[in-house]
Amino acid sequence: MRPIRTRGAAALLLGVCVHAPSLAQQAPPQPQEQQAAPAMQQVMQQVRVSAGATDLRRQSTTTAIVIGREELLRQGDSSLSEVLKRQPGITVDAVPGRAPAIRMRGMGSGYVVILLGGVPAPSGFALESISPDLVERVEIQRVATAETSGQAVAGAINIILRKAGGGRDEIKAGSSVVGGYAAPSVVAQHNGKAGALDWTVIATLRRNVNPVSAADLEEGNAPALLRRTAWSDRQREDMLELAPRLNWKASPADTFSSQTFIRARRIDNLAAQQQTTEIGTPAEFQRATSRYRTQPLKAYLDGAWTRRLDGDASLSTKLIGSYTRSEADFLYRGMDGGGALLETHQVASGPVERQLLFNGSWRRPFGGGHALAAGWDFSQKRRSEYRREHQYDAAGTGLLATDESYRATVRRAALFIQDEWDLNAAWSAYLGLRRETLHTRGGGNAAVSVDVGAGVWSPILQTLYKLQPDAQGRSDQLRLAVGRSYKAPEITQLMPRRYTVDNNNSANNPDQQGNPNLRPELALNLDLAWERYFSKDSMLGISAFDKQIRDITLDRVYQSGGVWIVTPVNAGRARVRGLEFEAKATRGAVAGRANLARNWSRLEQVPGPDNRIDGQPAWTGNLGLDVAAGAKLDLGASASYRGRYASRESLTLAGSGSPKRQLDLYAVWKSGRHARLRLSANDLLHQDYTERSLYTDVDKGHRARSTVYRPHTTWRLMWEQSL
Numbered sequence: 001m002r003p004i005r006t007r008g009a010a011a012l013l014l015g016v017c018v019h020a021p022s023l024a025q026q027a028p029p030q031p032q033e034q035q036a037a038p039a040m041q042q043v044m045q046q047v048r049v050s051a052g053a054t055d056l057r058r059q060s061t062t063t064a065i066v067i068g069r070e071e072l073l074r075q076g077d078s079s080l081s082e083v084l085k086r087q088p089g090i091t092v093d094a095v096p097g098r099a100p101a102i103r104m105r106g107m108g109s110g111y112v113v114i115l116l117g118g119v120p121a122p123s124g125f126a127l128e129s130i131s132p133d134l135v136e137r138v139e140i141q142r143v144a145t146a147e148t149s150g151q152a153v154a155g156a157i158n159i160i161l162r163k164a165g166g167g168r169d170e171i172k173a174g175s176s177v178v179g180g181y182a183a184p185s186v187v188a189q190h191n192g193k194a195g196a197l198d199w200t201v202i203a204t205l206r207r208n209v210n211p212v213s214a215a216d217l218e219e220g221n222a223p224a225l226l227r228r229t230a231w232s233d234r235q236r237e238d239m240l241e242l243a244p245r246l247n248w249k250a251s252p253a254d255t256f257s258s259q260t261f262i263r264a265r266r267i268d269n270l271a272a273q274q275q276t277t278e279i280g281t282p283a284e285f286q287r288a289t290s291r292y293r294t295q296p297l298k299a300y301l302d303g304a305w306t307r308r309l310d311g312d313a314s315l316s317t318k319l320i321g322s323y324t325r326s327e328a329d330f331l332y333r334g335m336d337g338g339g340a341l342l343e344t345h346q347v348a349s350g351p352v353e354r355q356l357l358f359n360g361s362w363r364r365p366f367g368g369g370h371a372l373a374a375g376w377d378f379s380q381k382r383r384s385e386y387r388r389e390h391q392y393d394a395a396g397t398g399l400l401a402t403d404e405s406y407r408a409t410v411r412r413a414a415l416f417i418q419d420e421w422d423l424n425a426a427w428s429a430y431l432g433l434r435r436e437t438l439h440t441r442g443g444g445n446a447a448v449s450v451d452v453g454a455g456v457w458s459p460i461l462q463t464l465y466k467l468q469p470d471a472q473g474r475s476d477q478l479r480l481a482v483g484r485s486y487k488a489p490e491i492t493q494l495m496p497r498r499y500t501v502d503n504n505n506s507a508n509n510p511d512q513q514g515n516p517n518l519r520p521e522l523a524l525n526l527d528l529a530w531e532r533y534f535s536k537d538s539m540l541g542i543s544a545f546d547k548q549i550r551d552i553t554l555d556r557v558y559q560s561g562g563v564w565i566v567t568p569v570n571a572g573r574a575r576v577r578g579l580e581f582e583a584k585a586t587r588g589a590v591a592g593r594a595n596l597a598r599n600w601s602r603l604e605q606v607p608g609p610d611n612r613i614d615g616q617p618a619w620t621g622n623l624g625l626d627v628a629a630g631a632k633l634d635l636g637a638s639a640s641y642r643g644r645y646a647s648r649e650s651l652t653l654a655g656s657g658s659p660k661r662q663l664d665l666y667a668v669w670k671s672g673r674h675a676r677l678r679l680s681a682n683d684l685l686h687q688d689y690t691e692r693s694l695y696t697d698v699d700k701g702h703r704a705r706s707t708v709y710r711p712h713t714t715w716r717l718m719w720e721q722s723l
Contacts, residue, residue: 030543039327054068054243054539054600055068056716061428061430061463062462063142063527063529063543063696065088066138066139067087069135070550071083072083072132074666075664076186076680077682078176079128080131080135083158084127084620086139086638088580088594089580089620102617103156104140104155104342105154105597106576106616107512107616108614111154111412112152112154112157115149117160117259118148119317120148122353123353123355124165133187133204134161136161136163138160139160142457144525147287149436151555153486153547156696162245164245165192165247167191171187171720172720173241174521176716178209182209182287185204186204187206189203189367192505195459196250198247199246202243202409203241204242206238206239208235208237208239208673209236211234213231213232213710214478215229215230218705220702221701226277227275227277230273230274234270235267235269236268237268239265240264242262243262254306254308258549259302262297262300264298265296265465266298268291269293271290273289275287285373287334289335290502293504298323298324302318303325311365314363315360315363316360316363320359321355325350326350327348329346332344332346332347334503342406343399343717345389349387350385353381354381355379355380356380357378357379361375361376363375366403372419374415375416378413380410383409383491384408385405386404387403394544405445406442406444406497407626408440408443408494411439414437416433416434417432418430418432418460419431419432419673429462430461432460433458434457434458435458436455436456437455437456439454442715446498452494452518457484458691461483462482463479473535476532477531479529479543483524485519486523487521489519491520492514494514494518495516497514499513502565506564508695509704510563510564511563511565511566512565512566513565515568518568524547524553526545527543529541534585537585538585539585542580544578545577545578546577549574549575550572553570555649555650556650556651559697572605577599580595580598590628593622595622597620599616600612603648603649606651607648607651609648610646610648610656617643617657620642624636632670634666634667634668636666638664640657640661640662641660641661642659642660644659657691658690659690661687662683664684665684673722680690680716681716683713684716688711689708689709
C-alpha cells in the first residue's frame with residue numbers, strides 16, 4: 001500500500017464522517033411511499049450505529065468509549081481482541097507464537113486493566129479467548145474510576161457480560177482457514193424462564209490454529225557474528241467452554257444473579273529451527289525440534305445480590321471465585337548441522353492459581369444533584385508452581401536434573417467513595433477517592449523469600465461541560481480529568497527464580513529472572529477532550545493526555561557467570577503524552593468511522609535518541625466502512641495501521657519494529673429474519689513485519705537480532721441461525 005493511497009483513503013473517509021451529518025440534514029425529503037417501504041427500513045436498521053452505546057458515552061460524566069452489542073457482532077470476530085484493535089487509541093500486538101498484547105495509548109498490557117463487570121478480571125483471563133457472543137458491551141475507560149481500580153495508568157477495558165434470559169435461542173457453526181489449516185467452531189445459546197428465574201447457557205466448541213513461520217538474523221562484533229535461523233511453529237488449540245447465567249427476582253427489593261464460565265483447552269505446539277552461521281562460532285545446537293503440550297483449565301463463578309433500600313438507595317455485593325491450572329510438558333531435541341542428536345531437554349511445569357474476591361457498594365442519591373457511592377474490594381490470590389527439568393546427552397546419560405517450586409500469596413484490600421454531582425443542566429462532575437493496598441508474600445526451594453507491601457491513594461476528578469446546541473442541533477461538550485493511578489508488579493516479576501532458554505543464550509535471548517525489590521509505578525494523569533455530536537449516530541472527538549510516571553519499570557540485561565539475564569528494575573521517571581482523533585457518521589445505507597492517534601514518551605534516566613516507552617508506536621489509526629447493499633446483503637471493510645516504533649530502555653538495550661498494515665473484509669447474506677451466512681477475511685494484506693533488538697556495550701561490542709514474521713490471512717465462513 002503506497003502512502004499516497006493511504007492518505008487519499010483517509011481523506012475520503014474523513015470527509016464522509018465530517019460532512020455526512022450536514023448532508024443528511026440537507027437531503028430532500030423522500031416520497032411517502034418510499035419512506036414506508038419495508039425493504040428500505042430493513043436496510044436502514046442494519047447499518048444504524050447502536051444509539052444506546054453512543055448515548056451512554058454522551059451522557060456519562062466519566063470518560064469512556066462504549067462498544068455496543070451491534071458493533072461487537074458486526075464483523076463476525078471470534079475474539080474480543082479483534083474487535084478492540086479497531087477502537088481509538090488501541091492496538092493489539094499479535095506476534096505469531098505469543099499471546100496478543102493489548103496497548104492503550106501505546107502502553108502495553110501491564111498498564112491496561114481488564115475488568116469483568118467492573119471488577120478486576122481473574123488471572124489468566126485473556127481477551128483473545130473470550131467470544132463476543134458472551135458480551136453485552138465493552139467500556140473503554142480512558143481514566144480510572146474510584147469504584148473499579150486504581151491500576152489503570154493507560155486506562156481500563158470493562159467487559160459487561162450478557163444477562164440471563166431474553167432473546168431467542170441461537171446456533172452458529174462454521175470454520176476458519178489459516179495457512180491451509182481448518183479451524184471449525186460451533187456456538188450454541190439457550191435461553192429460558194420459569195417464573196422469577198431467568199437463565200441462559202452458552203456452549204462453545206472451537207479449534208484455533210496458528211501456523212507460524214519466521215526468520216532470525218543475528219549480527220555482532222567482539223567477536224564477529226553473522227547467523228541466520230529459519231524456524232516454524234504449528235500451534236493447535238482445541239477449546240470447550242460452558243457459560244451458564246442465572247437471574248432470580250426473589251422479591252420486589254431483592255435480585256440474585258450468577259455468572260459462570262468453565263473453559264477447558266488442549267494446546268499442542270510443534271516447532272523446528274535450523275541455523276546457518278556464516279561468520280563466527282555456531283550455536284550449541286544448529287538444528288532443533290520441540291513440542292509443547294498443555295491442558296489448561298479455567299473456572300470462574302460469581303454470585304451477586306442487590307437490594308433496593310428506602311430513599312432510592314441500594315446495596316450490592318458480589319462474591320467471586322476463580323481457579324486456573326496449566327500443567328505442561330516440553331520436549332526439546334538439540335542437534336548438530338547434520339541432524340545428529342546431541343541433547344534432549346524435558347521440562348514439566350504446573351502453575352496453579354486460586355483467587356477469591358469479595359466486593360460491594362452502597363449507593364444513594366441526595367438533594368442538589370448528588371449521587372453518592374461507597375464500597376469495598378477485598379481479594380486473595382494464591383499461586384503455586386513447580387518446574388522439573390532433566391537434560392540428557394545423545395547416549396541418554398543425565399546431564400542436569402532440577403526440581404524447583406514456589407508458592408506466593410497476594411492480598412489486596414481497597415475502600416472507595418465517590419460522588420457524581422450534577423451542578424446544573426450543563427455541568428456535571430465526578431469526585432472519587434480510592435485507597436488500595438497490596439501485600440505479596442512467597443518463597444520456594446529455588447528462590448529467596450519475598451515479602452512486599454504497598455499502599456496507594458488514588459484521588460480522581462472528572463468533569464463534563466455541555467455547551468448549548470446550535471440551530472442545526474449540533475452540540476459540543478468538553479471533558480477534563482485529573483487523577484492518580486499506579487501499576488503493581490506481577491508475581492512472576494517479583495519472584496527471583498530463573499526461566500532459562502534452551503539454546504543460544506545471548507544479550508538478545510537472555511534468561512529471565514524476577515526482582516523482589518521491584519516497586520509499584522505511580523502515575524499522575526491529565527486528560528482533556530472535546531466532542532461534537534451531530535446526531536445519535538454521528539460525532540467528532542479530539543482528546544489529549546499527559547501522564548507523569550514515577551519508578552517506571554524497565555528491563556536490565558546483564559551477564560553473570562557467562563550467562564545473560566534480564567530482570568525488571570525501577571528506573572526513575574517517565575512522561576507519556578498523546579493526541580487522539582475520532583469521527584463516525586451514518587448517512588442512509590452507509591456508515592463510516594475513522595480514528596488517528598499520535599503518541600510521545602520520554603524516559604528521563606535513559607539517554608536518547610528513542611528513549612521511549614518500550615514498543616510504543618508514534619502513530620496508529622483505523623478506517624472503517626459499512627454498507628447495506630440491499631435488503632439481504634451487508635458489506636464492510638476496516639483498515640488499521642500501526643506505525644514504526646523505536647525505543648531505548650537503557651544505555652545498552654534498544655528495540656524497534658516495522659509498521660503494520662491490516663485489512664479486514666466481511667459480507668453477510670441474510671436468509672429470512674433469523675438466518676445469516678457470514679464470510680470474513682482478517683489481515684487480507686498479510687504483510688511481513690520485523691522486530692529488532694540491539695545490545696551495545698563499549699567493552700563488549702554490539703549484538704543485534706532481527707526477526708521477520710510472515711503472517712497468514714484468516715478466512716472465516718459461519719452460518720448463524722436464531723431458533
